[in-house]
Amino acid sequence: MEDCGYEIRIINDEKGKGLFARRSFKEGDIIFEEKPIVCCQFAWNADYKYLACDNCMCPLENAEENARRLTGKTNLILPYAECCETKKELITECSLCGTKYCSNECLNDAMKKYHKTLCVQSRDKNDSHPLMQLKETWKQVHYPPETATIMLWARMIAYVNQADDKNLAQSLFNQFCHRTVNEDHEIAHKLLGEKFVGQIDVLRQSMENAMNIENTPNWFTPEGFRSLLALVGTNGQGIGTSAFSRWVKNVSALELPEEQRIQIDKFIDRIYDDMEEVVGTFLNNEGTGLYILQSSINHSCNPNAIVEFPYSNSTLIIKATRDIQFNDEICIGYLEECELERSRHSRQKALSSLYLFICRCDKCNSQADEDDVTSEEEDFDQDMSD
Template identity: 50%
Template sequence: MEPCYEIRITQAKKGRGMFSRRFIKAGEEIFLESPMVSVQFAWNETCKYKACQQCLRSMETAEQMYRRLTNKPHFTLPKSNLCEVTPDRHVCCPDCGAPYCCRECYEEATALHHKVLCTGKDGKDHPTSHLIETWKTMHYPPETFNIMLAARLIATVKQKSDPLERKEFVDKLSTFCRSLTNDENNIIHKLLGNQFQHQIEVLREILKESFYEESIKEWFEPDGFKSLLALIGTNGQGIGTSSFSVWATNCEKKIADENLHKELSDLIDELYDDLNNIAGPEFLDCEGSGLYLLQSACNHSCVPNAQVTFPHNNHILSLKAVKDIEPDQEIFISYLDECDRTRSRHSRHRLLRENYLFICNCPLCVSQAYDPDFTSDDDDDDDDDDCMDHN
């Protein structure tokens, strides 16, 4: 079936944009996409969120996830058969113990990058472990970026024995934005802040010493490494998976009896309240980040007409229309999370300027340009001086 979108070069923005080729109804799925690479956040894994090391599928059962997050070890979740986690399919790398949701994911990871990154019997003494632990001392939760995306990109290149396949993979990365500056608007990525320079150099030296690859030698030089980090920082898409949310959705879909459905719905609301009150709403998912070719072609708007979701409890991205989209209309997503979109125009612009190097001129920002209620900085600015935080 012909896709309902096309990617064009937009002269006004000197970049790419995604446009509809036909009418797209609100709620329609525009595309599904698997990432070039993805990885679980380091602190998320440390906090015992068990996710597949290849597809980021949540590997705890819904009951296990609820018990851990609420510290209720004996709680019994009703309708547990509606949880889609299948522990009997889970496998671990026999050398390092990395968890995978199925043998297919383990074999895919091994073929793509895991041979290079597997810590084997060395454990904490392996360069991969050293890189992760060093990163954790520099960047504290909640994470929005992970140095292991760079490591997986490097490992993927190293494991490609065919030079043509290696070149094809690297060439795909050239379509991503990887600039550190916007000279037209005199904007510099916050990655270049003086407070981060020593940290960047430490990470570069670890990667160069342990994972050097001649065919991408420019990635290991100071400017090339910063460019690689900028690529990840400006294009990395956050990923969230949750076996509990899948269970809750399945309950709502599959219980036919209205009275029982209401009873379950009330219980689900109560369980979510417990999770929010005890764990906090920002800690409900297995979280990570990935690089997506199609998604990266979508430009930003503070009033988007499409939304990124992860409906399959893994790293497969779904882009869905949230409004009717007319033929030849540009398809926009928001680079800001829902919470940040409610902040003032000034704060939204600061986040977009520091992380994505542009000044937003979407309809919402234009309409608020001369309204003092939206142009003043009424939000507390985050202090990023103590840790690396690129999104």
């Protein structure tokens, strides 16, 4: 990492590690891009027919199909078809189970990393298969909006099982933070809260029935399984992809006469209004992934960088949102932008339940004298439950 413009450093026992700039970055600069070790579409999202590559989450619908489904308007026609990025002619599938991929490259990558283990060997994915039972057990406990899926944990185990060097593969995951509680502040991770206590052992037994755990027995002790849940809960990066949003971006970049631009902008606005009536805010293929570099970046309520998915697949970029100087720590916001604008108390409440720390960033420190009042417009216990 000596020449790449950043490095991971150990900060202290409380914060652990962080990512620091080894050179200056201007606002808008891409600091790095990264593919996940593993990623997975959310279970409910897939069941609601959000069609994504099983390996990289690239959309499998073209923009017009995507817009028709989300608006409920089956006769909708999108102009500028050349602005759609979906290459349907490249879509392929597993010959045994029919799982779909955006390309042979993704199929081969999935086979190499985890799919040989997780392939149900049948196009009839019936409810009696242990993996299907595992997925259904998870869905009965975790309803939308989702923040995790049990199938990501299954892929982690399959990744280790298929690796040539199983110890090295497991060590990749062990480097992620996986503590279940913050003893200093008596915080337990949200996935391990009272609401789910009765389900954790059920999930553990369900996964033991569905997976070969011979290579990961330490993950299936009671405490080991809790740590496994917390690992994804504290490190999982949300992923969202959309064929229609990519079409919109490409259309917006076209050089058009003013009258034509006004018409297409109004057309796009109407489509988004129609989508909101039918599906609300659930517009994207949504899932989660584990990224080694991204997970080393600490949170700030006033971040100097942002996570983006510019290719509409699981490859992320970290982009500077303001100038970053040599030796500055690179920080992102773990919360959505609107959540970062809420009260200090609201931010602390969310960060402690999801990430097990009390934020002491400059913004929080400057607001330390504020009353501990939750923002009127939110209730994280309800809004962020699944």
